[in-house]
Amino acid sequence: MWPNSASFFFPCSLARIFLFTLQHVEALEILLQGLCGVHRDRLRTHELCLKSVPNLGLVSSEIRLLCDLERSEPTWTVRHIGGAMKGPGAEQISVLVRNMVKSKVSKNALPLFYSLGYKLDRELLRVGCTFHFHKGAQITVAVSSINKMLKLHATNEAVPLTPGIQIVEVTAPAPSENYTEVATVVSSFCEYLAPLLHLSKPGGMTGDVPTAAAAAASLMSDGGGTTI
Known part of the structure; x- marks a missing residue:
């Protein structure tokens, strides 16, 4: 049921989340590619959100099974x-800080969690791309659309949950003893996205800045060659 590969444990996961209109996605990708110097990785993830039932503990919990x-x-x-x-x-930092536990599992893990009492709460398909940075922290930027299933596990029939809207997630793992240092790195990195995105406080999700169209047009006309 469980593979022999080691589990991954990150005491903290730091994140900034933005909503972004589809019309400026290409410009954002050009900006991100200029920052990391490598091409994007395609993202297509089947996500099953499972919630525990009362007999598993006093406080309900949620886990996510992700299939790449x-x-x-x-x-x-x-x-x-x-x-x-x-x-x-x-309140003093501009990123969300959350505990995270992550592990590889085999393809038949879903029946195991069902047998433990977990129930399927929702099922999503994320489609987009990711960029990876290694400058002071292992930063991942995911630009994706969220799709819902019309039928159970029918990923080929998924439809957009919010047509025309992309979610931009900037995340980085950090040990508990120096999460503030990683938070500073993430916040500094997000400043590079300011021409296209609003910068929000923890818990807030905002969209394009008023000058996004002009910034996008500049990036597109430059072909992504501008040094960041």
Whole structure:
């Protein structure tokens, strides 16, 4: 049921989340490619959100089974992300800080969680691309659309949940002892996206800036050759 590969444990996951209109996605991709210097990776992930039932504990929990459909042999991952950190410390930084546990699992993990009492809450298909950066932190930027299933597990029949809207997620793992340092790196990186995106505080999701059209036109006409 479980593969022999080691589990991954990140005490913290730091994130900034934005909503972005589809018309400027190509310009955003050019900007991101200029920042990381490598081509994008295609993203196509089948995501099953499972919730526990009362007999599994006093507090309900949610886990996500993720299937990477871009690989020749689809691979599965189970991930649990805790709630956002709260308190004075959280208010002083501009990213969400959450506990995260992540592990590779075999393709028959879903029946296991069903037998443990978890129930399928929702099922999504994320389609888009990702960019990876290694400058002071392992930053991942995912630009994707969210699609819902018309039938159970029917990924080929998924339809857009929010047509014309993309979600931009900037995330980075961090150990608990220095998450503030990684938060600074993530915040600094997000400043590069300011020409196209609003920068929001934790918990807020905003969209394009008023000058996004002009910034996008500039990037497109330059062909992405501008040095960032």
